[in-house]
Amino acid sequence: MSSQTSSLTAGQPAPVFEAQSTAGSVQMSDLQGQAVVIYFYPRDNTPGCTIEAQGFKEHWPAFQEQNCLIYGVSRDSMTAHTKFSNKLELPFALISDPDETVCNLFGVMRDKMMYGKQVRGIERSTFLIDAQGNVAKVWRGVKVPGHVEEVLQAVRDL
Incomplete structure (x- = not known):
């Protein structure tokens, strides 16, 4: 197992990708013209990931006021994402990345101790x-x- 690090930093072009989400196909190239938050999380229906998703849901109207989209990304299946999204009534899409393509573009895969x-x-x-x-x-x-x-706050500061 090797840790992959990404040199992706502020000021660089965002990685271009196409992926399946709970709202259909998402193409990064179609999202220009508005701010986008992409958050990566370990797994649906775990305590920290549930709290994080609920936080984004709670603040969804404020993100919308800033013309900002939100996408959550994990390696979970579309079936798991749909159940998680429906259970929490999430107003934003979850991207399924079982083959880690999007995760690797953003450099979020790590070796961890569990x-x-x-x-x-x-x-x-x-x-x-x-x-x-x-x-x-x-x-x-x-x-x-x-x-x-x-x-x-960072979205508001853009």
Whole structure:
């Protein structure tokens, strides 16, 4: 297992991708002209991931006021995403990335220790993309409390 690091930093063009989501196909190239928050999380229906999704849901109207889209990304299946999204009544789409294509473009896959074993998984990370399609801000190793509010403030500061 090797850790892949990404040099993706603020000011660089956002990676271009196409992926399936709970709202259909998402193409990064179609999203220019508005801000986009892409947050990567380890797994549907786990405590931290549920709290994070609920935070983005709670602040959804404020993100909309800023003409900002939100996408959550994990390796879960579309079936799992649909159940998770319906259960939490999420107003934004979840992208299914089982083959880690989008995760690798953003460099969020990491080797982690879980119950004393080394496992490969998603490092909780968030990327703010500006209306021109450039990365405006990067958060890696995210701690959930207060994170959504910090992201919203960064969107307002664009």
